[in-house]
Amino acid sequence: MGKETQLEAYSAIAQRTFSDRKRTNILKEAEQITIVFLLPKVPNFISPNLLTLIGTLGSGLVFLAFVLGTYVTNWYLLLGIIGLVINWLGDSLDGRLAYYRNIPRRWYGFALDIIADWIGIVLIGFGYYIYAKNGTQIVAFAFVALYGWSIIISQLRYKITNEYSIDSGFVGPTELRFIIALILILEVLFQGSITYLAGLITIVLFIINTIDSFKLLKQGDLKDKNQD
Numbered sequence: 001m002g003k004e005t006q007l008e009a010y011s012a013i014a015q016r017t018f019s020d021r022k023r024t025n026i027l028k029e030a031e032q033i034t035i036v037f038l039l040p041k042v043p044n045f046i047s048p049n050l051l052t053l054i055g056t057l058g059s060g061l062v063f064l065a066f067v068l069g070t071y072v073t074n075w076y077l078l079l080g081i082i083g084l085v086i087n088w089l090g091d092s093l094d095g096r097l098a099y100y101r102n103i104p105r106r107w108y109g110f111a112l113d114i115i116a117d118w119i120g121i122v123l124i125g126f127g128y129y130i131y132a133k134n135g136t137q138i139v140a141f142a143f144v145a146l147y148g149w150s151i152i153i154s155q156l157r158y159k160i161t162n163e164y165s166i167d168s169g170f171v172g173p174t175e176l177r178f179i180i181a182l183i184l185i186l187e188v189l190f191q192g193s194i195t196y197l198a199g200l201i202t203i204v205l206f207i208i209n210t211i212d213s214f215k216l217l218k219q220g221d222l223k224d225k226n227q228d
Contacts, residue, residue, distance in 0.1 A: 013036045013039060013040075013100060017035070017036070017039065017096045017099040017100050018032060018096070018099075022163050022164065022165045023165065023166075023167055023172065024165065024167045024169060024170065024172075025167045025170060025171060025172030025174060025175055026170045026171070026175060027172075027174050027175060027178075028172075031092065031174055035092055035093060035096050038089075038093060039093065039096060039097060039100045040100075042093065042097055046097075047097075048094045048095065048097045048098040048101075048103075048109070049094070049112075051089070051090045051093050051094035051097060052090060052091075052094040052112055052113070052116050053090070054086060054089065054090035055086070055087045055088075055089065055090020055091040055094065055116060055120065056087075056090065056116050056119055056120055056123075057086065057090070058083045058084065058085070058086030058087030058088070058089070058090055058091075058120075059083065059087050059119070059120035059121070059123040059124055060083070060123055061079060061080070061082060061083030061086060062079075062080040062083035062084060062087070062123065062124045062127055062180075063083075063123040063124060063126060063127035064079065064083075064127070065077050065078070065079035065080035065083060065127065065184070066080065066124075066127030066128055066130055066131040067127060067130055067131075069131055069187075070130050070131045074187060074188055074191055075188055077184045077187055077188050078184065078185070078188060080127075080180070080181070080184045081181045081184055081185070084177045084180060084181050087120060087177065088173075088174060088177055091113075091116070091117070091120070091173065092174070094109075094113070095109050095113060110164075114151060114155070117151065117173075118148065118151065121144055121147045121148070122144055124180070125140045125141070125143050125144035125147075126140070126144075128140040128143070128194075128198065129141070131194075132194075132195070132198075133195075136195045136198075136199075139195070139198045139199050139202055140198075142202045142206075143198065143201065143202050143205070146202060146205040146206055146209060147205065149205075149209045150168060150205065150208070150209055150212070153168075153209060153212050153213060153216060154166055156216055156220075157212075157216055157219070160216065160219050160220050160223055161219060161223075168208045168209075168212055169208070171208065179201065183197045183198065183201075
């Protein structure tokens with residue numbers, strides 16, 4: 001297959017599978033190229049729903065890594081990185097596979113994706129809650145609450161602008177997975193560092209959500225004025 005033919009095939013797949021959402025994250029291009037590469041290689045017996053389940057199981061593996069890191073040795077936290085990769089595969093490919101195979105169920109998939117994302121983040125947050133020590137468990141609660149806030153923002157943005165985006169500026173779920181993976185590695189090397197890094201992430205999420213909320217209110221106000 002020539003280079004031009006490959007580019008045409010890539011463009012056709014990308015246009016068909018990414019037309020339903022707007023991405024602004026830093027890793028957007030690399031992520032899209034990877035997804036387009038993987039989609040034709042997904043076996044026929046693997047359905048989009050199965051991929052959603054696989055993604056949730058990946059979050060479950062992160063939860064298990066925290067449990068094992070608490071009661072056995074913190075080296076088990078590295079299992080969480082594998083869980084994050086599995087979560088990315090399931091979460092990133094499920095809806096894209098449906099569009100690639102021309103079997104999308106837009107609203108069913110939309111609802112299932114949000115539910116699966118929430119279950120996944122609760123599993124990760126609860127795992128960290130078990131691992132956290134000396135009263136820092138509140139950071140786990142704050143992280144889950146703030147991530148839930150970001151999900152609400154994305155749904156309200158969709159309602160107001162009719163444009164679905166799962167990113168907050170340059171940061172999206174993929175970047176967050178990379179950050180969590182880095183935190184797990186640093187915690188294995190420098191035990192106790194996770195408390196400060198998780199706290200820092202929580203503060204950053206709060207700032208991002210606050211900024212996005214004010215932007216959303218302005219968009220809503222503008223839409224109201226345009227309808228008057």
